[in-house]
Amino acid sequence: MKKVYAFETKCLGCGLCEVYCRTAHSKFKDVVKAHNRDNVISAIVIENIFRQSKPISYFVLQCRHCLSPRCVKACISGAMHKDEQGIVHNDKKRCVGCLSCVSVCPFGAIKKSRDCKTISKCDLCVGYGEPLCVKNCPNDAIKLLDENEVEVALK
Amino acid sequence: MMKYLIIGNSAAGINAADAIRMNDNKGNIKIISREKFRAYGRPLISYYLSGKVSPENMYYRSENYFKSKNIEVLLNVEAENIDLKNKEVATIGGGKIAYDKLLIATGSGPFIPHIKGLDMCKQENVFTFLTYEDAIKLKKKITKKSKVIVAGAGFIGLKAAEGLFGQVGSITVVDLADRVMASILDKQSADIVQTHMEQNNINFKLKTSVCEIYGKNNVSTVALSNNEILDCDILVIAVGVRPNIDIANTINLKTKDGIIVNEYMQTSKRDVYAAGDCVESLDLFSGDSKVFALWSSASNQGEVAGFNMASVEMKAPMVFAVNAISFFGLQLISAGVVNASTSNNIVLDLVKSELCRLNILNDNLVGFVLINCEQRAGIYTALISDRVKLSELDYDITSRDVGFSVYSKDERTKKYWEPCKR
Numbered sequence A: 001m002k003k004v005y006a007f008e009t010k011c012l013g014c015g016l017c018e019v020y021c022r023t024a025h026s027k028f029k030d031v032v033k034a035h036n037r038d039n040v041i042s043a044i045v046i047e048n049i050f051r052q053s054k055p056i057s058y059f060v061l062q063c064r065h066c067l068s069p070r071c072v073k074a075c076i077s078g079a080m081h082k083d084e085q086g087i088v089h090n091d092k093k094r095c096v097g098c099l100s101c102v103s104v105c106p107f108g109a110i111k112k113s114r115d116c117k118t119i120s121k122c123d124l125c126v127g128y129g130e131p132l133c134v135k136n137c138p139n140d141a142i143k144l145l146d147e148n149e150v151e152v153a154l155k
Numbered sequence B: 001m002m003k004y005l006i007i008g009n010s011a012a013g014i015n016a017a018d019a020i021r022m023n024d025n026k027g028n029i030k031i032i033s034r035e036k037f038r039a040y041g042r043p044l045i046s047y048y049l050s051g052k053v054s055p056e057n058m059y060y061r062s063e064n065y066f067k068s069k070n071i072e073v074l075l076n077v078e079a080e081n082i083d084l085k086n087k088e089v090a091t092i093g094g095g096k097i098a099y100d101k102l103l104i105a106t107g108s109g110p111f112i113p114h115i116k117g118l119d120m121c122k123q124e125n126v127f128t129f130l131t132y133e134d135a136i137k138l139k140k141k142i143t144k145k146s147k148v149i150v151a152g153a154g155f156i157g158l159k160a161a162e163g164l165f166g167q168v169g170s171i172t173v174v175d176l177a178d179r180v181m182a183s184i185l186d187k188q189s190a191d192i193v194q195t196h197m198e199q200n201n202i203n204f205k206l207k208t209s210v211c212e213i214y215g216k217n218n219v220s221t222v223a224l225s226n227n228e229i230l231d232c233d234i235l236v237i238a239v240g241v242r243p244n245i246d247i248a249n250t251i252n253l254k255t256k257d258g259i260i261v262n263e264y265m266q267t268s269k270r271d272v273y274a275a276g277d278c279v280e281s282l283d284l285f286s287g288d289s290k291v292f293a294l295w296s297s298a299s300n301q302g303e304v305a306g307f308n309m310a311s312v313e314m315k316a317p318m319v320f321a322v323n324a325i326s327f328f329g330l331q332l333i334s335a336g337v338v339n340a341s342t343s344n345n346i347v348l349d350l351v352k353s354e355l356c357r358l359n360i361l362n363d364n365l366v367g368f369v370l371i372n373c374e375q376r377a378g379i380y381t382a383l384i385s386d387r388v389k390l391s392e393l394d395y396d397i398t399s400r401d402v403g404f405s406v407y408s409k410d411e412r413t414k415k416y417w418e419p420c421k422r
Ligand SMILES: Cc1cc2nc3c(=O)[nH]c(=O)nc-3n(C[C@H](O)[C@H](O)[C@H](O)COP(=O)(O)OP(=O)(O)OC[C@H]3O[C@@H](n4cnc5c(N)ncnc54)[C@H](O)[C@@H]3O)c2cc1C
Pocket: A076, A098, B007, B008, B009, B010, B011, B012, B013, B032, B033, B034, B035, B042, B043, B044, B045, B046, B077, B078, B079, B080, B105, B106, B107, B108, B129, B130, B131, B155, B156, B159, B244, B247, B275, B276, B277, B278, B292, B293, B294, B295, B296, B298, B323, B324, B325
């Protein structure tokens, strides 16, 4: 299964991935409108790496689509589920925003929505071909890789 | 072909069935349930009561899910006893179901305390709050004028109270403890929750209990142990749960409060497994065996049982409580040890009702309470479950909001790439 991987040394911390993530998950599908008129939050966390309390570099983090996802086990409504391909989805219609998933995600990769009624997590932009964060990263710091490509990247 | 039989159609039972199917695509899998409803999210019953979740969204799995996985579900069927020798389960009404591997996932039922004058069979306005049916009955009975008494300020009692909000005349929660949700909250956190609920018109009578109730077919008043007398149109009893072990007792399984299982979820009898609210689990901190009533641990244990039933060895992790609950918009996550004498780090903003309390023992995080600042709580949970040495982290978790960067670069890289390689 292909997943999004982030490369710490390449990340500029520019935040464009978040902008496009919001766009992908906004009803407007337009960068400016999604930003101005929609209150979706991105499914990406950008983290600072500190050295002596100064941020020295960044990396992005989104759902790892774990093999045995704790979020799915903890979900009290059945909204959180893993599909046949292995992608972990949250069905917003059934999500009650209890944050049980947030309380167990070891990556801290699930965020509550702005209105607190549901959550936001990476769905690999199903329907877009390539995730918009990957497509729009100016420095190739986020890539969509399958297992074999991961092996290569790790070498 | 292997015959798998699961008693109980909820978190533990369904996750077991899924795990069996994942490992055995031919075996015959049957789930029986004494409830008449398709499997639903039990914790959703308060959302149904309030109207926040509609009946069609109560269900844990889609209508055709079980069919698509070739799992047979029999509703309205109650297991009565087990014949170990012939490997059969007898159901009420005279049916018999054969099995090769049996899972007991019967969950828990309400604990009914001894209260003078209480007669659940006769009194039509006394309710428990554990099943969809309980919630449906309660919702039918309430009126805009009902004076509701909820006995028990644990999370089930409080969720019932929240669910009733706006639909009744008054709601009063009574509990013997000095605070709400005493088992999962320290006093300070509990006070924030209580104050927030009081602002939403929920009344509390703490450090006292319902000791007598009056009314033959309908309760009209209740007496508290502090001698107060309260009018009562609806009484909800939510003082706790007890594992359903009647069926286990028919074959003399080893039990304490719940059924005793090993780390493979095997009971003391061959080919009989048990998982979920009906079993004793090992507490991560004390190593003692305890009953936990947690959806996630029921799901996990069900999965582990399913793997082992399908002859794929898997061990269950030790358990500690992680609870994520919201009341009237106040978001609360509590985990692990919250009351013991640990060194606390507390960041508190009373104006915004925000609290972040980290309980640290020696070099380990052992518990936390987060109120309205729950982003990335799962990282704390992982620090607890993996027993991470705090001194080996990249920064002091009490010094700033936690992130994945708390792990050293090596550790972080390993965790980040690892789950994907499997
Ligand atoms: C109002 C409420 C809110 C909750 N909120 C949360 C929450 O936010 N987070 C959380 O982690 N947990 C929560 N819980 C607890 C959670 O629901 C339980 O831990 C979970 O349901 C346990 O799952 P289980 O599969 O072990 O058992 P159960 O869900 O209890 O299911 C067992 C099933 O077995 C059936 N059964 C029993 N005996 C027989 C028999 N002899 N024959 C046939 N069928 C039988 C029962 O009728 C039942 O349907 C809540 C519970 C309640 C009531």
